[in-house]
Amino acid sequence: MSSENSDGERYDAGYSADQQPATKPLEWTAPKRTAEVGNLRRCLEPGFFTALHHAYGRYFKPRDGRCLLRFTDADPRLLVVFLRSMQNPSTDGLIVADTRSKADLQRAFENVHAFADPPTEYSVCTSPLKKNGPKYSIHQGSGCGSSGWELVQGGVWRAYAKGRPGIEEVTFCDNEKHWVQKVVNKASCPKEWAKLKWVSGGTFYVPEQSPGKVFCVGSRESTQEDLSFSRLLPRKNCSGDGFRHEFNFGTVMDTPVVVSMVVCIGRDQSGRRSRVSTGQQCSQDGFVEMGHFPATQAAAATSSDTIFCVTNVASSDVIEESRGGKCDSDVKMTFALPIIAPKLAVSQAEPEELMRRTQVCLGALPDAGNVKVLAIGSECSRLQDIVLLFQVPSLLEIAASTPYANEGNSGLPLFALVEEEVTCFGFLCPNTML
Structure with missing residues (x-):
C-alpha cells in the first residue's frame, strides 16, 4: 500500500490473490485524507488486489503487474497515474477502508513485522569530454537516465533516501552552468566552490560503519571552470588525473524482511513440469505463469x-504438506497458509467473489502417466490421482488480516506496509529494493 498525505510522506502496502474482483461502480468522491495501496513486488494472476487505508473503498485491478493506487488532494496527477494502472476502473482490484491515522497504521504493521522502509538504488554515470574527461553524474536507479551517459562498471549501490540512526549523508551538488557535480560528505552543498555556484541535486544515506566502504569520492579544482567537479568510483581511492581523494562510503546491506510473501506457480510449454517461486521465475525459461497467491x-x-x-522432483517442482512443521533437507522453499477459513462477520450483500477461496492441487494429467503437475482453480478438475489439495485465502480474508495494534x-x-522514500510515476518505484 502506498499513501501520500499532506505531509508529503508516502506509504505502500499490498497483497496478492488469484480471485476475480467484484464489480462495483467507480465514484470520484474521495475524502480529503486518503491513502494508496499496491503490491510488494509481484502481482497475482488474474488480478492484484489492493487495500486503501484511511476512509474510502472500491474495487480495482491494476494492469500489467503495476500495482498502483493513488488518491491525494495535494497532487491531482496521481489520479491519472492510478487510472493508467488499471484495465477497467469499474471492476479492478480491492480497496479496504481503514480510519486509523498513518502513525497508528504503521505501528500496527511494525508490531507484527509487516512494515518495511527499504533502500533504493543509486548509480554513477560518465559522459565524455573533449579533454580531461569524463565528467561524472549520480543518478537514482541502476542505470543512466539520459542519452550520452554510460554506467560506470560496478557503479551501483544501495542507499536510503531519508535519514535514520547510524547513517551518514552524501550529497551531490549541481552546477547548472556546466552541469557538473560536486559530491560532499554532509547534508548540504557549499554555496560556492571552485568559483562556481552549487545547488543540491539530492542526498542519500549510507551506513556510518560499513565493513566494505568500496566507493570513493574525489574532487578536482581546475582553472578551467567546466573541469572542476567530483568523481565517484567503485574503488578505495579516487586520487589521480588531477583529483584529490576525499572520502569513502559503503552500500546498504540490509534487506527488508516481512512476514508476508507471494507464491507463484508456473508450468512449462510441454505442460509436464511445474515451477514454484516467490519471484519472476514462474514466467522464465520457457515457463508460463499460472497464478499467484x-x-x-x-x-x-x-x-x-x-x-x-x-521440492524439485525430476526437474519439476511439487508442493507437499510438512510433517509436523518440518521439511526435508533438500527443500527448495517453504511457506505457510491459514488452511481453515476464519469466521468473519459479513453482510449477505457482500459479493460472493470476496469470500471465494481458490484451490491449488497436485495431481496427474490425463494420458500423462504418473507425471504430477500443479494446477490452480477449475483446472484441478482435470487432474487425476490428486495427492495434494488446499485452498488459498479469499479476498475478504486478505482484507481481514489487516493488523491492529491494540487488538490481538x-x-x-x-x-505488508512499505514506506517508499523516493517518488516516481509507478508503484512500487522500480528502484525500491525489496
Whole structure:
C-alpha cells in the first residue's frame, strides 16, 4: 500500500490473490485524507488486489503487474497515474477502508513485522569530454537516465533516501552552468566552490560503519571552470588525473524482511513440469505463469497455519504438506497458509467473489502417466490421482488480516506496509529494493 498525505510522506502496502474482483461502480468522491495501496513486488494472476487505508473503498485491478493506487488532494496527477494502472476502473482490484491515522497504521504493521522502509538504488554515470574527461553524474536507479551517459562498471549501490540512526549523508551538488557535480560528505552543498555556484541535486544515506566502504569520492579544482567537479568510483581511492581523494562510503546491506510473501506457480510449454517461486521465475525459461497467491513466511507460522514444502522432483517442482512443521533437507522453499477459513462477520450483500477461496492441487494429467503437475482453480478438475489439495485465502480474508495494534489478531497479515522514500510515476518505484 502506498499513501501520500499532506505531509508529503508516502506509504505502500499490498497483497496478492488469484480471485476475480467484484464489480462495483467507480465514484470520484474521495475524502480529503486518503491513502494508496499496491503490491510488494509481484502481482497475482488474474488480478492484484489492493487495500486503501484511511476512509474510502472500491474495487480495482491494476494492469500489467503495476500495482498502483493513488488518491491525494495535494497532487491531482496521481489520479491519472492510478487510472493508467488499471484495465477497467469499474471492476479492478480491492480497496479496504481503514480510519486509523498513518502513525497508528504503521505501528500496527511494525508490531507484527509487516512494515518495511527499504533502500533504493543509486548509480554513477560518465559522459565524455573533449579533454580531461569524463565528467561524472549520480543518478537514482541502476542505470543512466539520459542519452550520452554510460554506467560506470560496478557503479551501483544501495542507499536510503531519508535519514535514520547510524547513517551518514552524501550529497551531490549541481552546477547548472556546466552541469557538473560536486559530491560532499554532509547534508548540504557549499554555496560556492571552485568559483562556481552549487545547488543540491539530492542526498542519500549510507551506513556510518560499513565493513566494505568500496566507493570513493574525489574532487578536482581546475582553472578551467567546466573541469572542476567530483568523481565517484567503485574503488578505495579516487586520487589521480588531477583529483584529490576525499572520502569513502559503503552500500546498504540490509534487506527488508516481512512476514508476508507471494507464491507463484508456473508450468512449462510441454505442460509436464511445474515451477514454484516467490519471484519472476514462474514466467522464465520457457515457463508460463499460472497464478499467484498470498502466504506468510514459514518461520513466522502460527499454530493455526499449515506449513508447505516445495521440492524439485525430476526437474519439476511439487508442493507437499510438512510433517509436523518440518521439511526435508533438500527443500527448495517453504511457506505457510491459514488452511481453515476464519469466521468473519459479513453482510449477505457482500459479493460472493470476496469470500471465494481458490484451490491449488497436485495431481496427474490425463494420458500423462504418473507425471504430477500443479494446477490452480477449475483446472484441478482435470487432474487425476490428486495427492495434494488446499485452498488459498479469499479476498475478504486478505482484507481481514489487516493488523491492529491494540487488538490481538489470531493470524498474520497477508500483505505488508512499505514506506517508499523516493517518488516516481509507478508503484512500487522500480528502484525500491525489496
